[in-house]
Amino acid sequence: MKKRLLHIISTGKQKPEKLAEIAGQIHPYIDAIHIREKAKTAKEIYEMVNLLTDQNVPLSKIIINDRLDVACVSKVGGVHLAYHSLPVDIVKKQFTSLKVGCSVHSLDEVQTAQELGADYVIFGHVFPTQSKQGLVPKGLKQLELVAHHGSIPVLAIGGIKPTNVREVIETGAQGIAVMSGVLEAENPLETVKEYYRKLSI
16 A cells, blocks of 8 residues: 655744644654745745754655745755746756655646656645635545546645545545644644544554
8 A cells, every 4th residue: 555645734824933833743643744835035934944843853854835945955855836836847857856746726737747757746625625715626526537647646635634534545645735724723733643543544
C-alpha cells in the first residue's frame, strides 16, 4: 500500500508564533506543512520558516506556497505553485532539490502538471467549505476521475473531516490537505492524530 499523505496548510489568519507552536506539536504525524501566506512579504515568510524550525519542525517537511525565492534561500523541502506562479517545468529544471507541487481543479490541469514534472497535485475543493462559499464542490466522482488518471499523487482538499477521510481515500487519492480543520481545531494535536489514524486504516 502506498503511504497516504497528510499535508497541513496555513490559513493566513493565525499569528506566526501560534502556527509555529501548533506545527511543533503536530509535525510527527504529518508529511508537510505549507506556509501559504499571501499577504506576507518574503522577509516575513522567511522569518516564519525560522519560527517553525525553532519548534523542531524539519526543513524537509516545510513547503512554501508560490515564493520560490524564499523556498530556495531557506532550504525548505518544497514549493507549491499557484496558477500565477512560475511554470512547474522551469522550477523543476532549475531547482532540482525542491519538491514541486501545484493546485489543480480539473483533469486537464492534472494532465498538464504531470507532463511538466510536478511531484504531486492538490485537487479540490471536494466538499463544501467555508473558504470557498458559493462555489460548487468538485465532489468524490471528479476526485476519483483525476486520482486514477495517471501516476502523479493526488491530494484532496476542501471540507475534509476525519469522518469523510475514508470516502476520500477510497476514490484512489493518495492523501489529503487540511487547513482550518486542524489549525483552528480546539485541540490541533488530537485532531491531527485522528486524521492520521483514519489515513492509516
